[in-house]
Amino acid sequence: EPEVTQTPSHQVTQMGQEVILRCVPISNHLYFYWYRQILGQKVEFLVSFYNNEISEKSEIFDDQFSVERPDGSNFTLKIRSTKLEDSAMYFCASSEAGEQFFGPGTRLTVL
Amino acid sequence: GENVEQHPSTLSVQEGDSAVIKCTYSDSASNYFPWYKQELGKGPQLIIDIRSNVGEKKDQRIAVTLNKTAKHFSLHITETQPEDSAVYFCAATLNTGFQKLVFGTGTRLLVSP
Numbered sequence: 001e002p003e004v005t006q007t008p009s010h011q012v013t014q015m016g017q018e019v020i021l022r023c024v025p026i027s028n029h030l031y032f033y034w035y036r037q038i039l040g041q042k043v044e045f046l047v048s049f050y051n052n053e054i055s056e057k058s059e060i061f062d063d064q065f066s067v068e069r070p071d072g073s074n075f076t077l078k079i080r081s082t083k084l085e086d087s088a089m090y091f092c093a094s095s096e097a098g099e100q101f102f103g104p105g106t107r108l109t110v111l
Numbered sequence: 112g113e114n115v116e117q118h119p120s121t122l123s124v125q126e127g128d129s130a131v132i133k134c135t136y137s138d139s140a141s142n143y144f145p146w147y148k149q150e151l152g153k154g155p156q157l158i159i160d161i162r163s164n165v166g167e168k169k170d171q172r173i174a175v176t177l178n179k180t181a182k183h184f185s186l187h188i189t190e191t192q193p194e195d196s197a198v199y200f201c202a203a204t205l206n207t208g209f210q211k212l213v214f215g216t217g218t219r220l221l222v223s224p
Contacts, residue, residue, distance in 0.1 A: 008192075016211070042214045042216045042217055043200060043212075048210075048211055056211055058211070080116060099145065099160060100145070101157060102156070102157075104154045107152070
């Protein structure tokens with residue numbers, strides 16, 4: 001069964017460093033999303049992406065965040081200068097016909 | 112914007128009992144309501160969903176009901192098993208153009224043998 005994959009599973013970084021989280025969506029899906037989940041809290045929407053551009057973004061998705069689909073299969077989330085409060089699980093999701101399927105997540109720890 | 116409330120935050124049942132988790136939403140325009148199961152260390156897994164043109168949907172031991180007038184929807188799990196233990200999230204969205212999901216706060220379900 002097709003699934004969304006994410007790498008790395010865990011990323012530890014120093015505050016102020018740049019990180020790139022990678023996702024491979026399900027191959028025939030056209031809509032891509034990033035969500036995050038701070039430990040013990042609910043899943044929060046960050047950004048949606050379609051046709052090589054951002055469809056919608058939340059207030060969390062400020063100028064420090066960017067997304068890219070560099071090669072037709074990967075979908076990346078970049079955080080330019082990480083803050084302590086960026087520590088969370090980051091989930092990628094993709095959809096074709098409405099139903100969103102999530103990857104296993106990347107745990108980002110900012111020290 | 113949409114806001115989703117979910118209750119209870121924790122639910123403990125004995126194996127074989129039924130479990131019910133309830134959610135309310137604020138935006139009457141929302142028309143798609145999925146439920147996700149999240150096991151420890153994993154991503155949310157879609158288990159069932161319902162669209163606003165139906166009132167109930169069932170898939171084996173899992174069912175979801177929707178009351179559009181009251182703006183609430185519920186997840187029903189019958190004959191619970193220990194492997195049903197997980198955190199369950201409801202969500203809502205205006206599923207036109209594949210909009211963002213707005214999640215509830217989650218329910219930790221514990222099924223004891």
